[in-house]
Amino acid sequence: MIQAFGLTSNSRKDFPPAVDDVSFEARSGRVTALLGxxxxxxxxxxxxxxxxxxxxGLTYFRGRPLRRIAHPSREVGVLMGEVPGxxxxxxxxxxxxxxxxxxxxxRRADEVLEAVGLVxxxxxxxxxxxxxxxRRLGLACxxxxxxxxxxxxxxxxxxSPxxxxxxxxxxxxxxxxxxTVLFTTSExxxxxxxxxxVITLEQGIVVADQAxxxxxxxxxxxxxxxxxxHAVRLxxxxxxxARTARRSVEVVREDGNRLSVYGSTCAEVGETAFRHGxxxxxxxxEIGDMGPGAGPLPGDGADATQDARPAGMGKGSAGTAAQGGRAQDGLTSQSGSPTHDDGAMPDERGAHGDQAGHGSPGGRSGPTVGRDVTASSPVTVSRPPASLPPLPPPIxxxxxxxxxxxxxxxxxxxxxxxxxFLTGAAVLVTSALTAVLLARVGHTPxxxxxxxxxxxxxxxPAALGAGLLGALAFGDEFRHPALAADRGTVPRRLGLLTAKLVVAAVTALGLAFLTVGCDAEVLYLVYGRELAEVPADWLSLSASWSGLVVGCAWAGVLAAGLFRSTTAGLAAVVAVPVLVVPVVHKALEGGSVRVAAGLPARLREVFLLQWPFGGERYLAGVVRVIAQPxxxxxxxxxxxxxxxxxLTTLRSRVR
Known part of the structure; x- marks a missing residue:
């Protein structure tokens, strides 16, 4: 059950809010339409x-707001816009x-694929x-x-119908x-x-809440x-x-050779057409539209039972609805009754649903709200057949x-x-070509x-590639509503951030070592063993190299998650050496009275720790990496x- 209380959007400068004090209920076991x-x-x-x-405003899903539900995707299934992916x-x-x-x-993926017919x-x-x-895939999601x-x-x-x-x-x-099912429609x-x-909205306000x-x-x-x-003549x-009989009949000319006649019946229109040939x-x-502004009504078959003789001679009627345009009148009055001048209520004309596949030359399979010219039953709303599509089994x-x-x-x-994979391949090719050109020019350490x-x-190139892959980490969650990071299938929590940082770090390390290995192999093939030798201080250089690529990847992840933009994530990666490094370098080179000389030795004296397997060397290497600009x-x-x-995560939770 859904209970919405006083939903109101924020005001838009000089315009009223798009939604103003909307309250309604959508009960379990029923299909509710939000019409507008x-x-x-x-x-x-x-x-x-x-x-x-x-x-x-507040919205309760079975008595709980969405923020109080531990797993929102297991309580509410959402499909807004295109399929997220x-x-x-x-x-x-x-x-x-x-x-x-x-x-x-x-295995649930295969179950829903079978249910929606996408195997x-x-x-x-x-x-x-x-x-x-x-749409089938969206329903599967x-x-x-x-x-x-x-x-x-x-x-x-x-x-299609x-x-x-x-x-x-x-x-x-x-x-x-x-x-509980709630869907929106404009028809x-x-x-x-x-x-x-049916809950009817007009200009952000509920105007009707009816069965x-x-x-x-x-x-x-x-x-x-x-x-x-002969639409004009008829x-x-x-x-x-109508003027002769002093009856209120409205005739609306639609596109082409179609007419919509309000205030009359099929029998009266057919007799008039028969008398005049x-x-x-x-x-x-049929049941028509809601009045001016409603627009054309889809689902009305353009074809009907054809006949080559005047109306009234046997087969002059059909059981499908015509394509209707916009009517000139017909909104209900404030009391809920239609404003028909002839005083007839809609249920006196009636309608019943035409079942799928009957009287529908155009292959129409959906139920229609309309009746044959021989019908005189009260207004009813057709329902889907008893044999409903099978749902996937419950979990x-x-x-x-x-x-x-x-x-x-x-x-x-x-x-x-x-x-x-394409980004990694492009990085390896670019890095190898750059290394060959640098070796040809010379004067490169x-x-x-x-x-x-x-x-x-x-x-x-490897650091830029790692930063780009990190910036792409938050793309799916922000481009598609069903994976929205605030309240969606994947909540914006520290678990998700940790997972993205771990995957980004592993990807960056793999890309870094593949790049070095590829560069060394290409240099060996082109120039020989001299340029492919491993430096003596390879341990500290490896720590610096790993820290650089992992740091760039993490910068891309955090910036993309913060600004919700892949471009912002990549810009943050490039901004580190271009903007931040000069500032840090200037601060470190500034005049000072004292310097932190001998800091590693004093740290060892303070902590009195004997690191196993020579771990102090790795710690000293990390300190040297961080000490660089x-x-x-x-x-x-x-x-x-x-x-x-x-900070933004905590603010979203408090809100």
């Missing part, structure tokens, strides 16, 4: 509910990554999926953790098993057909859809007869919290696409030659970035 035109505030309401946007990632690889993020068994496409890339397959509540933002947008029917069937099946007829409860049957009766206006090659005849290709009594045993869960997620995130680090560049600047930058990251 484009710009009504539907997506903002969802973002406020999920704490993805700052504002006021890198276009080069495979369908199965993406789901396995999310399994690691949510802490569910990896044959499990090795396809996300960027190659069609719109319908993309939502169902992966077996959540109780589903929150979806316009899930059927751009889908058959795909829409399948999607809403899955939502209905989830609700029938006791779950009134879709809400009436597929939901149990679907009541919504269809009071807020959807019945009309007669007509398609004829419209004039209908208007003339007007050829009619379609005649259907009976959930894995206990493990410190390795963020590490598994980060490992699958990093290895699921080829970006890291052996240590810089093996690292391919000319004095003119602030950083060697580059090492000191890097350590200072990492400390500042880490403190800023922790």
């Amino acid at each position: 035109a484009t710009g009504a505030g539907k997506t903002t309401v969802l973002r406020l509910m999920l704490e993805l946007q700052q504002g006021r 890198h276009p080069a990632r495979t369908v199965r690889g993406h789901l396995r990554m999310l399994c690691a993020a949510a802490g569910v068994p990896v 044959s496409l499990r090795d396809e890339r996300l960027g190659t999926l069609s719109r319908g397959m993309d 939502v169902l992966l953790s077996d959540p109780h509540t589903l929150v979806l933002d316009d899930p059927a947008d751009g889908l 058959r795909e829409s029917q399948w999607l809403h069937g899955m939502l209905r099946a989830h609700a029938q098993q006791g779950g 009134p007829k879709e809400a009436a057909r597929t939901a149990d409860h 679907a049957t009541e919504f269809a009766r009071t807020r959807l206006r019945p009309r007669v859809a007509v398609r004829t090659p 419209a004039a005849l209908l208007a003339k007869e 007007v050829l009619v290709h379609q005649l259907a009594d 009976s045993v959930r894995s206990a919290p493990s410190p390795l869960r963020p590490l598994r997620y980060e490992f699958r995130r990093a290895t699921g696409i080829s970006t890291g 052996q240590a810089r030659l093996l690292a391919a680090w000319p004095r003119e560049l602030p950083l060697p 580059v090492g000191g600047a890097l350590a200072l930058s990492l400390t500042a970035l880490l403190c800023a990251y922790l």
Whole structure:
């Protein structure tokens, strides 16, 4: 059950807030639709509910706010916008990554793939999926953790009628098993057909909170859809007869040869067309739109039962809805009753759903809200057939919290696409070519030659590559709402940061030693053994080299996590030698009365420690690395970035 109280977005300068004091309930076992035109505030309401946007108000999911839920992804399944994932990632690889993020068994990926019908496409890339397959994958991501509540933002947008029917069937099946379903839509007829409860938003305010049957009766206006090659003539005849009989009939000319007749019935329109010999290709009594501004109503089949004779002679009617445009009138009054001048209530004209595949020449498979010209039943809202799509089996045993869960997620995130491997290959090639050119020019020390680090560049290629891989570490979480780092599948916690730092450090060390080995081998092949010799002080040089590449990788990770931008992460890496090193170097070279000469010896005297295996040498090497301007600047930058990251994390938790 979802309970939203007073959701209000922050004001926007001189404009009112996009959402103002929105309160509603979405009960378990029911499908609830949040209806509104484009710009009504539907997506903002969802973002406020999920704490993805700052504002006021409270939202409880089964009695608890989202911040009090230990594992939000196991309680709430969210689908907002496109499917969150890198276009080069495979369908199965993406789901396995999310399994690691949510802490569910990896076999769950295959279970949801089978449930949504994507088993044959499990090795396809996300960027190659069609719109319908993309929505199926999105639903698989939502169902992966077996959540109780589903929150979806316009899930059927751009889908065919058959795909829409399948999607809403899955939502209905989830609700029938006791779950809560809340989805947004801008189409009134879709809400009436597929939901149990409809909440209508207009300009960020709730204007109606009704059951679907009541919504269809009071807020959807019945009309007669007509398609004829003589639309202008028939419209004039209908208007003339209405004036003669002093009846309130409104005829709206749609695109092409279509008419929408309000305040009349199929029988009356058909008799008028028959008396005057007007050829009619379609005649259907249906539930129309919500009035001006509602826009065209999708899901209305353009085709109907065709006939080449005037209406009224046998086969002059059809059971599908016409494509309707915007009506001129029809909003309900404040009391909830439609404003029809003829005084007839909508349920006197009625409608019943046309079942999938019947009377639908265009291959239409979804249910329609409309009735045949011979029907006279009251307004009803059609429901999906009894045979609903199967859901994936429930997760009976959930894995206990493990410190390795963020590490598994980060490992699958990093290895699921080829970006890291291509970056490493580019670094190795660039470093080898640079080393060959430096050796040809000469006057380059052996240590810089093996690292391919000319004095003119602030950083060697390996350090820049490590910084780039670190900056890419937070890309997926910030580009896609379902992996939002504040309140999403992967929360912004220290466990995630630790996992990213560990993976970045291991990747940077591997890249550093591969670079040195590749440079040494290329130098040996081109110039001989002389330039490939290992320096005498290789131990301290290795410590300095490792500290440089790992520090650059960590700087990229922390900066990207702090500023939520890969570009900012890479800029922070380059800023260390360009901006911070000169400042540190100037501070160290400044005039001073005393210097810290003999500090290592005095430290050994104070601590009186005998390090095993000659560990004091490694400690002295680390101290020498940090004492250098580059090492000191890097350590200072990492400390500042880490403190800023922790500060923003604490602020997000307090909020």
